[in-house]
Amino acid sequence: MSKLHLVFGGRVKDPQGLDFDLNTIDLVGVFDSYAAAEDAWRGAAQRTVDDAEMKYVVVHLHRLLEPDAEGLKRPRGSAA
Helix, strand or coil, X not given: CCCCEEEEEEEECCCCCCCECHHHCEEEEEEXXXXXXXXXXXXXXXXXXXXXXXXXEEEEHHHHHCXXXXXXXXXXCCCC
């Protein structure tokens, strides 16, 4: 399986948080490597560098799709 990464951004209420205004979401794309995702993230973030309320992030989709494959096994007895 490819290690998929999602890059998106948007306006946030607090620049230190991740509470996005869903009406402003900018989907940059899905990438098959972290390096490609980071390049896309950097480009998008630099275009909005003067706007403190805009934030872009990289989401490791492969960790969400197969958490056990990354060594993130759930403790015994935890709910799925």
